[in-house]
Amino acid sequence: MDESCDDDDEPVRLEARGVVLERETGCARWLRWSVHLVDRSADDVARALPEKGHENTSRLPGLALFVLPGRHQLLLVPATGRIQLRLDIGVPHEDRAGEALRLGRWLAAQLGG
Amino acid sequence: MSKTAVQESVADVPSLRGVFITAMPDCLLFDSWTHPDETWVPEDAASYFGDVIRANREGLKSLKAWSSEMQVTIESAQVLLVLKELRDFVVTLAFERDVPLGMVRLHTKRVLERLNNVLPKLEATERPRGVRITEFLERYAPDAHAVLQRVSLRTGIPIALLRSPDRLDANQTNLLEESVKDILGLDTLSL
Amino acid sequence: MSTPAAPSLRTYIPNYDLMNYGGIPTVYHCHHFNLFLDQTIDDALGPDEGTKLRFIAAREASHHFIRALVTRAGALTPAERLEVAQRTFAGMGHGRLQVSGDRAGGTATGEFLHYGFSWAEKYGQKVRRRKPADAFAAGYAAAALEVAQSLERETMSAEETTCIATRAPQCTFTLKPGPQAKAVVPVREPDVRARVKPTFASATGEDTISAIAKGLRDFTAPVAGDERGLVQAFGVYVTLHLAGYYNRISYDALAHVVANKPALVPMLEDLLRESGHVCVFNTFGGILASPEWEAMVGKHSGDPQAIILGNLAIARALGFGHWTLAEYQPNERVVLRAPATYESVYYLTRHGASDRPSEYFFQGAALAIAQLAHRIDWRQKPSLTQDFYNSLFKGGTLPWKVEQTSCTACGHEYSEVVATRVG
Numbered sequence: 001m002d003e004s005c006d007d008d009d010e011p012v013r014l015e016a017r018g019v020v021l022e023r024e025t026g027c028a029r030w031l032r033w034s035v036h037l038v039d040r041s042a043d044d045v046a047r048a049l050p051e052k053g054h055e056n057t058s059r060l061p062g063l064a065l066f067v068l069p070g071r072h073q074l075l076l077v078p079a080t081g082r083i084q085l086r087l088d089i090g091v092p093h094e095d096r097a098g099e100a101l102r103l104g105r106w107l108a109a110q111l112g113g
Numbered sequence: 114m115s116k117t118a119v120q121e122s123v124a125d126v127p128s129l130r131g132v133f134i135t136a137m138p139d140c141l142l143f144d145s146w147t148h149p150d151e152t153w154v155p156e157d158a159a160s161y162f163g164d165v166i167r168a169n170r171e172g173l174k175s176l177k178a179w180s181s182e183m184q185v186t187i188e189s190a191q192v193l194l195v196l197k198e199l200r201d202f203v204v205t206l207a208f209e210r211d212v213p214l215g216m217v218r219l220h221t222k223r224v225l226e227r228l229n230n231v232l233p234k235l236e237a238t239e240r241p242r243g244v245r246i247t248e249f250l251e252r253y254a255p256d257a258h259a260v261l262q263r264v265s266l267r268t269g270i271p272i273a274l275l276r277s278p279d280r281l282d283a284n285q286t287n288l289l290e291e292s293v294k295d296i297l298g299l300d301t302l303s304l
Numbered sequence: 305m306s307t308p309a310a311p312s313l314r315t316y317i318p319n320y321d322l323m324n325y326g327g328i329p330t331v332y333h334c335h336h337f338n339l340f341l342d343q344t345i346d347d348a349l350g351p352d353e354g355t356k357l358r359f360i361a362a363r364e365a366s367h368h369f370i371r372a373l374v375t376r377a378g379a380l381t382p383a384e385r386l387e388v389a390q391r392t393f394a395g396m397g398h399g400r401l402q403v404s405g406d407r408a409g410g411t412a413t414g415e416f417l418h419y420g421f422s423w424a425e426k427y428g429q430k431v432r433r434r435k436p437a438d439a440f441a442a443g444y445a446a447a448a449l450e451v452a453q454s455l456e457r458e459t460m461s462a463e464e465t466t467c468i469a470t471r472a473p474q475c476t477f478t479l480k481p482g483p484q485a486k487a488v489v490p491v492r493e494p495d496v497r498a499r500v501k502p503t504f505a506s507a508t509g510e511d512t513i514s515a516i517a518k519g520l521r522d523f524t525a526p527v528a529g530d531e532r533g534l535v536q537a538f539g540v541y542v543t544l545h546l547a548g549y550y551n552r553i554s555y556d557a558l559a560h561v562v563a564n565k566p567a568l569v570p571m572l573e574d575l576l577r578e579s580g581h582v583c584v585f586n587t588f589g590g591i592l593a594s595p596e597w598e599a600m601v602g603k604h605s606g607d608p609q610a611i612i613l614g615n616l617a618i619a620r621a622l623g624f625g626h627w628t629l630a631e632y633q634p635n636e637r638v639v640l641r642a643p644a645t646y647e648s649v650y651y652l653t654r655h656g657a658s659d660r661p662s663e664y665f666f667q668g669a670a671l672a673i674a675q676l677a678h679r680i681d682w683r684q685k686p687s688l689t690q691d692f693y694n695s696l697f698k699g700g701t702l703p704w705k706v707e708q709t710s711c712t713a714c715g716h717e718y719s720e721v722v723a724t725r726v727g
Contacts, residue, residue, distance in 0.1 A: 025689045026540075026688075027335070028541065029425070031539075032539055034685070060596060063595060063600075071530070075595040079599070080603055084539075089536075089541065256582070258696075259574075259575060259578050262571050263575065265571045266568055269565060269568060298431045298434055299432070
């Protein structure tokens with residue numbers, strides 16, 4: 001896995017069991033990741049995480065927001081199926097891909113994957 | 114030099130993914146071959162390889178450790194690069210990552226011997242310094258799309274002249290160089 | 305726990321979408337704009353004079369701002385006043401600033417200071433920076449000490465002595481008394497209200513723009529700095545910033561170049577416009593691409609007009625002014641109008657009528673809105689990378705141009721920018 005953060009412009013895809021992460025571009029580098037779950041939907045996630053004790057703190061109808069340890073965020077739009085992982089900007093550049101993958105694996109585990 | 118000649122030079126090296134031949138001192142792509150499965154754009158890469166060799170040369174000279182046998186090896190997650198000066202060129206060979214280093218060196222020696230026989234002798238007409246400085250700037254400046262405007266604002270050199278840097282006089286070239294060093298945060302430009 | 309920025313102090317002038325905080329004109333801006341604009345000022349004036357102007361502008365704007373806040377808060381002692389100033393700084397997304405001292409001067413330290421931190425984030429792995437980046441924080445620290453110690457305005461100087469953007473471990477400042485700056489006409493909310501022209505609705509899509517803008521304002525109302533003093537919304541890091549700072553550095557630099565290097569005025573104007581272009585392209589684009597937008601507005605339809613209307617809603621929510629769509633011909637022409645912008649009201653108040661259209665942010669923004677609407681397929685996942693941004697300028701220029709055809713700073717009835725396709 002290439003953890004270099006020098007190249008913003010190439011697609012980056014990380015895979016673990018049950019989850020695929022694709023880097024999205026954004027204001028700061030390597031912080032936003034599209035999350036694609038195998039056999040699970042955004043709805044599944046929005047239901048499963050509160051059952052595990054995580055609070056949906058979104059103020060926006062139609063959006064679920066879970067703040068994870070380390071100030072990372074998981075955003076879900078159940079109506080469209082979109083899931084985005086947002087890393088905190090305090091994560092050093094060289095650790096961002098690894099942190100994204102760790103959180104992807106964590107999420108898959110929360111869903112029993 | 115025909116593509117066939119480059120391709121022939123590397124035909125029996127199955128682990129090779131690409132060859133880039135950069136003409137020095139201007140760091141321009143002279144010729145290349147890339148594996149059909151690769152999507153590399155040789156023009157994008159070639160000038161950087163020239164810069165690498167040049168910077169490496171200067172670094173080794175500062176350590177009084179430079180020799181003409183100098184070779185740069187770069188290992189990344191996906192590819193292993195070997196860069197070597199060959200007369201007026203920098204030859205860069207890109208190997209699959211998992212090739213043992215011993216084999217890489219063997220293949221490199223063989224390919225370079227072949228290329229040495231087919232590469233022409235270049236009339237090394239050095240392009241104007243202003244041209245090389247602006248090309249260097251546009252390669253490395255962040256916000257490259259606006260950098261010539263920035264230089265114009267800093268130096269007072271009209272933007273039209275900066276877009277035709279071969280026409281810069283000595284004083285303007287010096288101003289340009291100082292401005293580029295400031296923008297890039299460098300003490301010197303390796304040109 | 306977040307650092308509240310007393311959201312109730314954020315107000316908008318009704319029907320003008322010009323934002324004030326504690327009665328002082330403010331706007332939201334991202335680091336793309338903040339860094340590019342500061343860099344442009346330094347390019348125009350040189351790093352020393354550029355830093356000096358940025359400090360002076362920050363101190364001037366901050367002094368009025370902090371004084372207004374401590375008055376509202378009823379903060380009387382130096383410690384109380386510094387606490388208000390520091391808490392607000394963090395709440396606005398500028399990072400954490402700790403100021404200490406007395407009438408003879410003092411020191412300040414900063415963490416996650418917006419300019420230095422975001423410069424390191426955006427550029428730090430590509431180029432080496434030689435000079436500190438946080439002139440705004442220096443000016444704010446100086447003003448905070450002035451107000452805390454009940455000193456005359458703009459009598460404290462401050463210099464950033466170490467900065468993380470130059471790879472120092474932290475940002476530090478030295479403060480000491482200095483000569484008082486020449487007084488300039490303050491620009492506060494009543495001045496803004498006195499300078500706006502009669503408002504009007506968008507010729508197209510007013511209901512859509514208004515509804516989205518309201519949703520955005522409601523959503524961002526409680527957003528404030530986290531423990532580090534960073535503000536993130538829609539996946540974008542922004543600052544609530546003093547409009548007076550932006551305006552003063554831009555127009556004072558312009559006046560200097562007009563007076564001393566008139567041949568370079570077009571270059572400076574280009575770069576002031578580009579500050580707007582890079583901001584709107586990245587920040588508005590980031591908002592449009594966010595899950596929050598998708599939840600609030602829905603998936604993108606592929607209609608360029610919808611993108612334009614969305615951008616105008618974002619502009620209103622960020623406090624740039626009541627931007628409207630006056631005319632639209634797909635793929636050919638985009639005409640934006642406003643009864644006032646945060647640029648024009650400042651210019652009129654401080655300088656009187658301008659002899660040339662000079663709302664550079666509005667100009668650059670219009671150009672960016674035309675790009676976002678016509679050069680990106682929003683139904684796919686847009687990749688707003690630096691490479692893509694650079695590719696917009698193939699051949700060195702954009703395939704669209706912009707012209708400001710009317711300017712309230714010149715005394716006209718509205719400000720108008722026209723983006724047209726070329727070639």
